[in-house]
Amino acid sequence: MDSSDAIYQGLKKAGIDFVVSLPCVNLGKIIEMVDCDEEITHVPVTREEEGFGICAGAYLGGKKTAILMQNSGLGNSVNVLASLYKLYKLPILMVMSHRGTEGEFMSAQIPMGEATPGVLDTLEIAYFLPKTPEDAYKALSEAWLLSEMGGSPTAMLLEIGFW
């Protein structure tokens, strides 16, 4: 199982049936798989914040939701995470490509990469740091369960080394 397969299969096992996405080089293959899956509604969005709004509506309508995003988009989603998700206790699985971590080739990714865990901590969003595809596959179901039971987003931080 390669890293992209593990994420896709993990989402399926968790019962995720509604996915919004923004691209990242690391997420390309997963986005294609999600898009081809007839059991999953896939909505490409223009901005992460918008994607969180769409998923909130989809959850109210009975869907199990996830967002595929790069960690840079966490920055423009802080308010929606706090004043929609935390306020109303809504779940969502955040599958985040964590750029700016060890092995990053682009210096511009580093500041947001470093800020990411702290932003999640401040928002009290629990996150998993799987190191292998097998870990990630298992963690996705747990993360969704935690999200739904706890009424809060949970995140998968997938560092450069994961891919």
Place this chain on the structure above:
Amino acid sequence: MKRIDAIKRISEQLEDEPVISNIGFPSRELYAVKDSPTHFYMLGSMGMASSIGLGLALAQERKVVALDGDGSLLMNLGSLVTIYNQNPENFILILLDNECYGSTGSQCTYASTVNLSRIAEAVGFKNIFSFKGDLDLTEVLKAEGPVFVHAKVEPGNADVPVIDMEPEEIKERFMENLK
């Protein structure tokens, strides 16, 4: 027309359509006019009304109405592009345009110089309805979505109380009603 009168006129023409109502006074005014389990009152996340409405429309079959404002729509203009591309037949986006940020003291928005329904038209929306006076939704409710309704309203807020429901209560009642 005052916004609260527009909201009243809209709500009396709806049956059991779920309504996503925008943060601030629009939600308070809707709550004061008529409370219903079909209402999801936004208490935060400015800009997200059209997105929450889109997600709900894509997730189930009932017709969904989102009550948005000009300041909020300007904060999330990309939403129009996504709505157009997802093309939900069961979605009506109603823009209550008072050309100002009503809940924060009526500071002007750019909606006084930019016609937001022309933006919707340029994005590709086929069914656009513009109202300056009476909000008769007969044709709007018959039209195939996504529908964009542009209603000009007067600036100013009605003297209505805050919503005395907990956020979770709003959510749970709304979800229960949708089942």
